[in-house]
Amino acid sequence: MLSIKVGAAAVPPAVLAGMPRLRWGWAGAGLLALAASCGVGVLVGPVHIGVGTVVQTLVGGAVDPGQANILWSLRFPRVVLGVLVGGTLAIAGAAYQGVFRNPLADPYLLGAAAGANLGATLAIAFAPGTSVLGVNVVPLAAFVGAGAAVSGAYALGRSVTGLRSATGLILAGVAIAAFFNSIQSYVQQTQTSSIRQVYSWILGRLVTAGWDDVLLILPYVLLSVVAIYLHRRLLDALTLGEDEVTSLGIPVRRVRLIVVVAATLGTAAVVAVGGTIAFVGIIVPHTIRLLVGRSYRVVIPLSVLFGAAFLVLADAAARTVVAPAELPIGVITAFLGAPFFIAVMRSTRAAAL
């Protein structure tokens, strides 16, 4: 049969250089950025707390109980939530971009957030306090709503403009989001008894975030991130044409379904605590493609690290720019993300992803 000789000698540098892999330097830079941003996130706040105190608190040394309380019940959980929300939004954005072969795909632009909000609102208004198999029904409803929005945007975008057009999918997502938002507003205004709870869900709770919020979303976030991470090689393969991927024996439909479900699950979970935070899924993966490389073996892990770092920093900025008041974090990400989005849109006319 086949007789390509398989030599035992080391792979020559030229070939190695072209092979896709995450270099330690970049992984280290990502970890460093994450650690630094967490440091900033913990140190910034209305009450001054020094680095020494933070370290003492972490290692269980003797510190002022007031300051320890601020750190443990306010700042630490907020930073941890920022990490989870940012990492998930960035990896979900990269995943949607790979599966839909669309550089403009973002969890928010696809309508996932609007869908999650609608699902959660319906659950809070009409089935308060219900649980299915011991799981609170609100996150489940948010997931179903997000999934409905993303699949609706996909079906609509494909039927109107075909998948060749990057903007068709996004326009469909915007239309779906507007439609879902209108229903959501109607339910919210007519079900006055639950309006406060609905508001707190939709605006996000990073401000009042506690460890219970971390625990609420952690399982979904972990499931989502791990599932997408495991598919990074297959996401690279999906950049080939349809017949070519299939002829490599890759089950294209299964890969698409699993990755979309994972990205949507993660998005629905972080919407619950983060509120509306757009463009993280665009800014972070595209910056990595620009600086490091386009292989998903690089884009996926680095998106988690830099997405987390980016959101923690954005949150620190949201807390300080107009102190003592706070800006919603979505204001910061949209301010940075919208011009970025336009730049990506202009460049995709030349080169499709």
Added chain:
Amino acid sequence: MSDIVLAGVSVAYDGEPVVRDLDLTVASGEWLALIGPNGAGKTTILRAIARLVSFRGEIRIGGRAVTELSSRDVARKVAVLVQEPQMPAGMTVAQYVLLGRAPHLGYLGKESSRDRRIVRDVVRRLALEELASRPLDRLSGGERQRAAIARALAQQAPVLLIDEPTSSLDVGRQQSVLELIDQLRKEQELTVIAAMHELTLAGQYADRLALLVGGRLAAIGSAAEVLTEPAIAEHYRAQVKVIQMNGSGTAVVPVRN
């Protein structure tokens, strides 16, 4: 063994028949050229053999029906070179060739050092070493075609299906690509089925030619048998002169009255 047998194969797209009741046998190690006018079903036959489209009838590779194989097993037996391979911008040649190892990996598996060595050897064999870390979008037409062949070769499948290997190449590159495929066929004992537009080149490189018209087999045999003036006039509606060149094949030359 990698002989290919098609028995009563029919393919329809949206109820429209494209290939009708086709019987075809290709011996192991043979190069069969599929020729015929546009829309004759050449690409569709290749897609059916690689199980990229559903069909009626039976297709067997090395004695085994492709419908009984998993898609991964099919990919280990059949490598496909599509007419216009998608070359993702920013992907390096080495990374692209590495994708050819996919059929040998588990669903979430990772390439081993053996896979990487195979890629290295394929890259070396096709003289792509200098280009290994170059992005695909910065290759010339001929280099892209070699990268695509390398990716197919990394699959280590005994059957190579090629759709129009020479479209959009100049005459020198057409010859060098076909020479390369022929050398590889002999080295690797590949069975090659290629849809070919250039009748003269098809006659020079393939062992046999199958002339398809409207999804049916109109003629099959050597170049001298299939490439006749009446047959080409009838099926291609072309005015041609067929010249037998001593020892260097059959030339099909368009003529203008």
